[in-house]
Amino acid sequence: MKDASYLLLCLQILPEGIRQNLLKHPKRGDLLEVVLDLGRRPEARFLKHRGGEYLRDNEITRDDLQAAEAAVGEFGSDNRAGIEGTLHRISAIRNRKGVIIGLTCRVGRAVTGHVDMVRDLLDCGKSILFLGRPGVGKTTVIREIARVLADDLRKRVVVVDTSNEIGGDGDVPHPAIGGARRMQVPDPSMQHRVMVEAVENHMPQVVIVDEIGTEAEALACRTIAERGVMLVATAHGQTLENIIKNPTLSDLVGGIQTVTLGDDEARARGTQKTVLERKAPPTFSILIEMRERSHWIAHQSDKSVDNLLQGKQPVVEMRTRDENFRVVIEKRLYDKEEHERSDVSSLVMASKSSIKLGSSLFQEENNWVSKIGTLFKFLEIEKVASFLKQATFPTKMRWPRTG
Structure with a gap:
């Protein structure tokens, strides 16, 4: 009953018929999101199921969207809104005139157990960067990490919550982040400022932030790391190579620069005279590629970057779960084509x-x-x-x- 009530909070903005269909749906416990697009049939998407299911034969009308918008209230400048006291998220699509023509209602859940995949890494206190495709569970993981660091490891943790996805909507954070403190961000463009403010004003031992995506945010990460504060963050990209090749975010793993070698050194290395090398120590000592929810690749950032730039295969840790849901860690050579x-x-x-x-x-x-x-x-x-x-x-x- 509790799960149904929590789900209802997300579905309350939907038209009555759609809401009732979903509450009776046999897969409602796996509901991922509901998509409402003007002139198209409403569609539900579920975890572990490819494709979606139409929820009614009639197409979504402007009245449907206007009623949903009124129920949601105000959207932020990033076209996102939440439901107070929950982890649910509603995102809007607008036309060129700014009128909402589509909504994505995403069900937020406080899932536990993922932190076991990296519990040993949390104990060492090194900064960790998570990569992965949308929907693989990055935000879910760092939310649980915030709770474990604050409650179990007794760290002073500040969550910089730009879209209220980590700590939920409203002024009181969701219990899923435990005793971690949460700083909200007035506008996504100000995320880097709030990150630095968190360190300067509140003396955290750990700063947690979702979706590092700009050069200013990457620079803020380096500023924080240089002050001895542990960082846990996610970034846009699926593999380490994506980050290395991204000029905006490459500084997160040390950045790259072109170096001209002398004749003798180039001959000794067996390379051309002009090579790429890592420019600085990585901001994040550990980088994790989340291939699937229970299939992760853990890199020691400096060694992996150096090896990849030299055309070598670095040694990584493949972290998976066995049939008994126990974490299995296997050292192996990195295969960038595996993805x-x-x-x-x-x-x-x-x-x-x-x-x-x-x-x-x-x-x-x-x-x-x-x-x-x-x-x-x-x-x-x-x-x-x-x-x-x-x-x-x-x-x-x-x-x-x-x-």
């Missing part, structure tokens, strides 16, 4: 059960040609080539005749 292969493999697995071509499903062994065609249609050629090198094809596959 792309995982994306391709996931699409192929989905194609077997859910991708439709005409009126038939991809279920038979002799449909591999069609599947590969689908990959060429939706993915980059490099990813397809990488997949084909490792794919196991049916032994009785019959290729179609041509000509």
Whole structure:
């Protein structure tokens, strides 16, 4: 009943029929978000399920959106709003005139247990940066980390909560962050100022911030780290290489610079005279790629960056869970192409059960040609080539005749 009441707080802005359908839905416990777009049918999306489900035959009208907007109240300059006392988030899409033509109602949950994946790293007190695609659970993880650091490790923790996603909406933080203090940010463009203000005014041992995305925020992170304060943050990107190649965020892992070597040194290294090297110590000593919710790759930032710039494979820790939900840590060489292969493999697995071509499903062994065609249609050629090198094809596959 408690879960239903909490879910109802998120659904209360929806039209009555949609709300009732969702409250009775067998997968309501896995509800991720509800999408309302003008002129389209309302759609629900669920955790662990690809695609969405339409909630009614009728399309969303302007009256539906206006009623929802009135129920939400005021949106921030980032077109986000929340529901007081909860972790739910409502985001708006506007037309060129500023009128709302779409809403995304995302269900926020205080999920526990993820911190076990990095508990040993928290004990060492080094700054940690989390990367991962949207929806993989980055904010959920740093929310739980805030609670563990404040309550279990008795650290002075300040959460810089730009969109109130970590500590929820309202002036009183959600219990999910435990005893951590929370500083709200008037406007997203001021996030870097509030980060520095937190250190200057409130003497935290740990600062936690979501979505580092600008050069000013990256510089604020370095300023904080140089004062001996531990940082836990997320950033835009999925892999370490994304950050290295991003001129705005590369400083988070030390930045890169072009160096000209002498003839003897270039010969000794077996490289060209002009090479790329790390410019400074990383702001974040540890970087974690969240491939899936229970599949993480942990980097020692300085060593991994140096190795990647030299064309070598760094040693990383692959952190997963076994069938008993216990954390398994395995040291291995980093495979930067694994992420792309995982994306391709996931699409192929989905194609077997859910991708439709005409009126038939991809279920038979002799449909591999069609599947590969689908990959060429939706993915980059490099990813397809990488997949084909490792794919196991049916032994009785019959290729179609041509000509």
